[in-house]
Amino acid sequence: MTPGAEPGSGFHWPEALCAPVRELPDHARLWVALSGGLDSTLLLHLAAHCHGCSGAVRAIHINHQLQPNASDTESFCRGECERLGVPLVVERVTVDGGRSSGAGIEEAARKARYAALEALVGKGDLVLMAHHGDDQAETVLFRMLRGSGVAGLAGMPASRELGTATLVRPLLGFERAELERWARVAGLSWVDDPSNTDQRFDRNFLRHTVLPLLRDRWPGLNRRLRHTAESCGESEALNRKLAALQWQAIGGDRDRLPVDGLKTLPLAEQKNLVRWWARERGFHAPTPGDWQQVIRDLLFAAEDREPEFRSDGFSLRRFQGDLCLVPDRGPLPDAPVNLEPGEGVAWGEWSLRLESVVTPEQSLPPIRIFTRQGGERVRFRPDGPSRSLKKWLQEVGVPPWERARLPLVFAGSEGAAELIAIGDLWCSEQYSGGAHAAGWRLVVERECD
Template identity: 65%
Template sequence: MTPGVRPAPGYAFPETLLAPVKSVCGYRRLWVALSGGLDSTLLLHLAVLCHPGVRAVHINHQLQANAGETEIFCRDLCAGLGVPLEIRPVSVTLGDGPGEGLEEAAREARYGVFEALLEPGDVLLMAHHGDDQAETVLFRMFRGSGVAGLAGMPKSRSLGAGRLARPLLGIERSELEHHAHQAGLSWRDDPSNTDQKFDRNFLRLTILPALKKRWPGLNQRLQHTAGACSESNFLNQRLAELQWKSMGQRARRLPVAGLSALSLPEQKNLLRWWIGRAGYSAPSLSDWSQVLDDLLQAADDRSPELRADGYTLRRFQRELYLVPEEPALPDEPVELQSNQTVHWGEWVIRLSPTGTSKGHRAPIRICTRQGGERLRFHPEGPSKSLKKWLQERAVPPWERRRLPLIFRGLKGEEELIAIGDLWCSEQYCGSAPVAGWRLIVERDCN
């Protein structure tokens, strides 16, 4: 057995360490994120003492010279404790955005693995402790974070299909280190943890010790600050949700009149919440007031917009739209075959036969607007300009350009039979389509 795999004979961990780990409940599978360092090694021992069937996952970032030795240590540790271990190597790729250094890139890679690993009902335990929380609050303060950032790390949150829990968040690192030594545990230190070119290491090794010497009990003070900011953030989110519901609670549209009736702080709060609800990050702007003024005060015939990461905020008439980046459309028209699914940008299009289907049918093709198209609502009725019809329906310009137009017949004699999910000829819809074929056009709004 590897030395240090189990606590020294006769040593019992105190209830102050065991109780928060025991309190984790309601899981299908319980995982421990095992780096091989002191904190996660101790957490694994505590989890094994408190719960049956514990699993572990080790992320090998392949960045340090001792990465292979640390992986072997984790294998031996888990083998000695009878814990199934998943080893996941990752390649860390540096981004080119602000704050996307090596630390952030490694974190993104690590959490990407965790999200893919966790299944519904799974809980992943992470060994963040009180010093980590203090470090996080200060780090975010220096980066200019608001109350959401200064709330620090939550004790629990969703992650992928499962949940993340940090049972040691209220315990100081010195206490963890004391009991790890008393228990005779061994671990592997990451040599990069002493490199002060990384901001967090500089905070941990230089700034925090000086602050703690000046203000004893600093961790508890910062915990209190994080708690107060967490409550403020909760109230901000609750207020934004109530205001959003009062404005019609549409996922990607907000009425300009409703937003304009709010104060500037309320406008900013609602927009941040609304963007976050859609799964995006609100842009970091030095002057939100100017941006909001451009978006909300523009005349109805203007189309101001704000481009952000993965989406654009657009103004059309009296509404503000959140428009995700959409996949590219085909360069050429696509012919739609029977029982075939065509993915057209954000659209999914199918042609299904019904009980009255005939073997032969006219060709059907999909394309975008070229200009001059006309539609006919009834076979013998008058035609109407598609451009004018879309304007009457207040379809935003950027959506008009992407709408799939579906035509039946040979080129030069074609008939428009569907316009996205806005309209479909009665010959191809309903419970018994006249043509014997049902045209299904759906928009993927995820």
């Protein structure tokens, strides 16, 4: 821990530091993301100074349980909040990822941290994070070295959505040296994270080796990189506006983009529109190495082909003249599941149940749920002919990736079972409408994304 000295008599926080912390959007509750380090400890004291009288300030400490001093850091955060009269929530998380890879564990810790924050805060809350100008410069340079486009080079935004809350970074306009000077004048103590000096991590290598050399050569580097980030941010805002206009012009839907409309755009605008679409759906924008080949495969492959591009959490596929954005789904049961009267069954993104509508007069036959295995046939009317399920699904336009996940509901003993429902697309009149078999109605519902 780095101890602080006693503040001088008559110490007052400077208005320059207080202003961005005081002038915040309206909010229900104000949370400070407290790591115990210099920056977040300073931000905690500023928030308590500027908003403490309102009783709205709270703190969140995410304990990643990765460092030997993790317990000591948590104890420090508890003590600091107790002295300031600020309620503290501690969330311990388990970080998955390749610990042998610096970038791997860094990214895994970041994802765990933000997921925990999002789960804890509520609608209308503000979450303050203590990123400063040095962090911004480091982020811009790091993303440049990773080959990011203008969205990445825009750096960290001053504010953004965090679930139903809003994340705000009020200290981005200050350099770390300035914050440390005021922390020492104020007599603050803080905990140094030992991992921050480990140069196996890419960000630490930039922070301790590369950036000091660049600053020696080019004084005012933070200011230069901040201007770069601002310019890229403006370009990205224009890109988003263009994509939204083109989306509307070519008739985009939530999960589909007309291929013919996309073909009318230049490659750069196709890429921009697809990236915007993915972000609007809540995914990270895809960054394939060869966009031209990806676009060519998706838009111009022969009609009998089923091109696919997989990205983080979703895939892009083509079907019946549309480019489709398909979220990744969890695994399905690998064996049939019995559906008992009055009990519900979760099946991937589906839920199924048998509801009692009248007093049952007789027992139900066995009801089982499974997916397509091939060769299934369906009889839409009791006295009608049976039809191939595969051909019917093709006729009604169900995409191949959804056909494989549809819950099929069978009634009867194994070997003589009859198909009585196909997802929420069709249900036998014996289990729906006014003719409920044995007094039970089958309800099949699909979750919305």
